[in-house]
Amino acid sequence: MPQGDKKTGYAQELKRTLTFKDLVTFGLITMLPIAPTQVYATASIESYGMAPLVYLVGVIAMVFTALSYSAMSREFPIAGSAYSYVQRGMNPHVGFLTGWVIIMDYLIIPGMLIAFSNLWLSAILPGVPSLLIIVLFAAIITIVNVKGISLTKGASYLFLFCQLALIAIFIICGIKFVLMDGHGMGSLSLEPFYQPGKIDFGFIATAASIAVLGFIGFDSISTLSEETKNPTRTVGPSVVASLVLIGLLFLGQSYTASLAHPDYSNLDPGMGYFNIIREVGGDALYYAFIIVGVVSVGIANALTVQSAISRVIFSMSRDGLLPLSGFLSKIHPRYQTPANATIFVGFTSIVVALFLSLDFLAKLVNFGAMTTYMLLNLSVITYFFIRKKQRGLKGIIRYLISPLIGFGVVAFIWSGFDPMTYYIGFTWLFIGIIIGAIKSKGYKEVPPVLGDV
Secondary structure (H helix, E strand, O other), X not given: OOOOOOOOOOOOOOOXXXXXXHHHHHHHHHHOOOOHHHHHHHHHXXXXXXXXHHHHHHHHHHHHHHXXXXXXXXXXXXXXXXXXXXXXXXXXXXXXXXXXXXXXXXXXXXXXXXXXXXXXXXXXXXXXXXXXXXXXXXXXXXXXXXHOHHHHHHHHHHHXXXXXXXXXHHHHHHHHHXXXXXXXXXXXXXXXXXXXXXXXXXXHHHHHHHHHHHOOOHHHHHHHHHHEOOHHHHHHHHHHHHHHHHHHHHHHXXXXXXXXXXXXXXXXXXXXHHHHHHHHHXXXXXXXXXXXXXXXXXXXXXXXXXXXXXXXXXXXXXXXXXXXXXXHOOOOOOOOOOHHHHHHHHHHHHHHHHHOOHHHHHHHHHHHHHHHHHHHHHXXXXXXXXXXXXXXXXXXXXXXXXXXXXXXXXXXXXXXXXXXXXXXXXXXXXXXXXXXXXXXXXXXXXXXXXXXX
């Protein structure tokens, strides 16, 4: 058996092929460049037509948490993401519970995305059985991920190009529609960003709550640390870069849509953005967005999320912390991928898409993501500011003030969930506490690898 790395304690088992550009592409696909198709109408209605401001608030709010991921990824270039960061930066047992919460979050997202695509595709092709669509999509993403991150990388580039091309066409059509044809606002305007008398603390709070949930997924990049060339220098910057770039894409699309259709009051919450696309670009662009949306969400987006969660499950299983750890920690001898964990996620996705409601799934995702982000920010303070005593001016800003702001923003959003979200989330957490107690013999034992680093 190969010896473990002195810094991480693990032998290098996964194949290192990824670059900065690959990671940024992975992050963009996970957050989905055309995501405004899903939430623009709701965001616009809730913000009095200032959806671009909502996305701007979201980027600013999440950049502090992104900086925390960047700091921890430099220190711990490990596939487990927040599980490994909290485990080593704060406490091994809290780290396990963080990983358990991540599993709740990311394990169900591929199935939820497939369910969305099935819903949209059924509207176009009502005669195709849902079971067939769901199994087909799950099989495609599982096979691609098992065959290796290089194949996943190639698929991500293809889907990213298609989405960026459509976004560019929409923005060009929107500018022509407004500035040349004189429709919508008829000119450039600051109203989508600022309307006197309508912006206050309550507005910012609502905007942050809507927007932050739209950026879930930027942290998935850190799960690829063990498949990245020079991860200590590459992973952190790619996390921040992908967040900023996706924010610019969201801003461009939402600003164009706001100029083209300023009357937010008559937007349909589900299809409002698609209707604006049809208004400025005609039926061809409308159907192109729907088709690309179905494929991008059900395959491209689900592909990257499945890749991320399979690596978290692999990371926790090689520490012996999950049921069936011996099976889930196996690496494919040819492809050098966490194949068993990936197949497990694939089967779970089918079950999730077939039997759980989208509203129920959304509640799980929201609780899991926000809880993980809070613990990650606290681990930065614990590790760098308290344990390593980096308390100079730079240390205070980077390892105390920045993660505190990140924690505060996420905690504020976490505090606004409905009672059912808390009930579901804490039930899952309680199950994790029991499993953790069994695996650690009453939280007395830690993974053996932690004694080697």
